[in-house]
Amino acid sequence: MSLIYECILVFAVMFVASYLFLSLARDAQAGLPRTIFQIYLLSVCGAYFIFCWTRSGQTLPMKTWHLQVVSQRGNALSAGRALLRYLVAVPGMLSGVSLLWAAFDKDRQFLHDRLARTRVVRVDGEQGMRKRKQETAKSS
Numbered sequence: 001m002s003l004i005y006e007c008i009l010v011f012a013v014m015f016v017a018s019y020l021f022l023s024l025a026r027d028a029q030a031g032l033p034r035t036i037f038q039i040y041l042l043s044v045c046g047a048y049f050i051f052c053w054t055r056s057g058q059t060l061p062m063k064t065w066h067l068q069v070v071s072q073r074g075n076a077l078s079a080g081r082a083l084l085r086y087l088v089a090v091p092g093m094l095s096g097v098s099l100l101w102a103a104f105d106k107d108r109q110f111l112h113d114r115l116a117r118t119r120v121v122r123v124d125g126e127q128g129m130r131k132r133k134q135e136t137a138k139s140s
Helices: 002-025 031-055 060-064 079-095 097-104 111-116 125-139
Strands: 067-071 118-122
Touching: 002 031, 002 060, 031 079, 060 067, 067 079, 079 097, 079 111, 097 111, 111 118
Parallel strands: none
Antiparallel strands: 067 118
8 A cells, every 4th residue: 555655745746846857858758858758757766765765764654554674783874775676666566576576575575685684673662763863873
């Protein structure tokens, strides 16, 4: 369910980003402008996810469903690890391989989480998030 909510939010972010790009470029239907537009959208989407994952480990839908992305050791993600997760997640999610992988994984993890050495954990609302942040700060 969180994935559906995430898609709706990403659609809104991409809509605004597309409007801004097309207001300036006017045409991105073919050739080099189309390629630049696609790279721009992937970059905007990546910036959204990487910012959220490194800031709190959660996107807005993840907060709603009390989920958080952490490293395998349970620490907050670094920018590099978040970037790796995003770069591996894009082809995996678009092709469906990551979703299929999760169905058969013993820990129900996505393929991109295995490859990036991250995991999605359930947190107990605000108290759980504060506790995890305090534990992360102590271990640093």
